[in-house]
Amino acid sequence: MAINPDILDKPLVTGSDAGALVEFVNELTTLNLGPTHPATHGIFQNILQMDGERIVRVQDTTIGYIHRAFEKLAEHRPFYQITTITDRLNYCSSPINNMGWHMTVEKLLGISLPKRAQYIRVIAMELARISDHLICNSILGVDTGAFSGFLYLFQEREKIYEIYEEICGSRLTTNMGRIGGMERDLSPLAIEKLRKFLKEFPAVMKEFEALFNRNRIFMDRTVDVGPISVADAIDYGFTGPNLRAAGVDYDVRVMNPYSSYEDFEFEVPVGTNGDTYDRYLVRNEEIWQSLRIIEQALNNLPNDGFHADAPHYYLPSKEDVYTKMEALIYHFKIIMGEIDAPVGEVYHAVEGGNGELGYYLISDGGRTPYRLHFRRPCFIYYQAYPEMVKGVTLSDAILILSSMNVIAGELDA
């Protein structure tokens, strides 16, 4: 919505006091939104020039409040210790980051995984995608004033976290999987919990959609709010649900399948005009598609082992370490970071919760990466934010920010 330039010239009050008021009205207010505003769900600062409720322009955008220099840290760590760094990028979907990193290193090392390991990874990644989208969409609901949807969905997110716990032992920063496979097989309890989740979650999701999708207030608040055209979205480097909401069906899982995504049947939802409502709908539909993928993976789970045969890089089982000489040696070498990686230059991308998450890894043949660059989707598309909020009201700007799914940990790396 464009600002009417006449607003600035039009006096609100006429009469004897008009002179003073006109001066007041003509002045723009500078509003400091953030860095710790509760509605921004992270630490972002935007200095806005406001004309009443409307944003005339974003004067400055400050990021980097939780910058931890991951790229520098990664240059000083053995490969397997970098997984914990990737946890802390997009912390709403850590397993995707973990698997993306493992796959990057596996590509460099030339390890190919058995199908079962790949399928387990797909299950973990799709669970992560669901929980990522759940948070984004339910928080969007909270920002429009509807709190209950958020509570309903957070109960389900808790169940996803319980499945994570069964798979890898932790919840938020999962450190899931290993270079060369998964650390352990899916336990019977994990499969049971997955089945239970697949059975019970759709009803909750349907309820959530019934609450929001055709909700008059929600639609009024989100339809045509913060739209972005296809050309702008591509030029600003949008990927993931935000790009698909604008109408481009670019999905890394389809275009460059990894971890056996080509085995599964799923659809890539796209929107039409890339507004907040479209982004919301695309995420919802992706949750349904993720459920489809998990179900297919679980039903067709092959039985060929949960890790590759790569003793130089994959930690041996504890039992072997205590009983076999070779396993003890490998265990020691891997843990002490004394494994040299081959020389190479790799780029591997996965479809993260909010876009193309890429790892650009340069190895000089040493024990740590020579250079590791994270292509963080929200760092790249967040720069379109000042453009997108131009002319909208302050309350809409908050909605646009939450619908873009900008995660501070990933933004600042």
Next chain:
Amino acid sequence: MAFSNQQLLDDLQQQFANSILLVEEPFGLLTIETNRDVIINMLSYLKGHTTFQFIFLTYLTAVHYPDQKEKEFAIVYHLHSWVHNFQLRIKVFVPSPNPEMPTATVVFRSANWMERETYDNMGIHFVGHPDLRRILNVEEMDYFPLRKEYPLEDQLRQDKVDSMFGR
């Protein structure tokens, strides 16, 4: 894929005759090296080309090689042609004191923050950038942390007293 690495390379070699300095294919990804005089022309040529359509800048970053004389910094552009699902990496090497590059923001708007990040981490000056300031680190910082000469904190340093950190 509508065209092969070789076809793209032939076209580029024809267009930028003496500026394709090195060609590699690590893991099948065509990687070419060029010089900074033609890089912006090359980017906009590739973006506007009717067949290739490299409309998407996946990332832009820099790598520091302190031991390569006159080629200390590599600036890496990764382009993606969604139409043909074709990826291309372009590298430009620049010498060390005051490394300078022309800005790619004139071709891709997404390059704006990527260049700011690269400047912040590596100190590459992107000439013509609309707003070249630090982005992740504090403004007052007087060094570029991702350069190789800045080591991480020494784990053995003695001047930190544990009791100050509640240990």
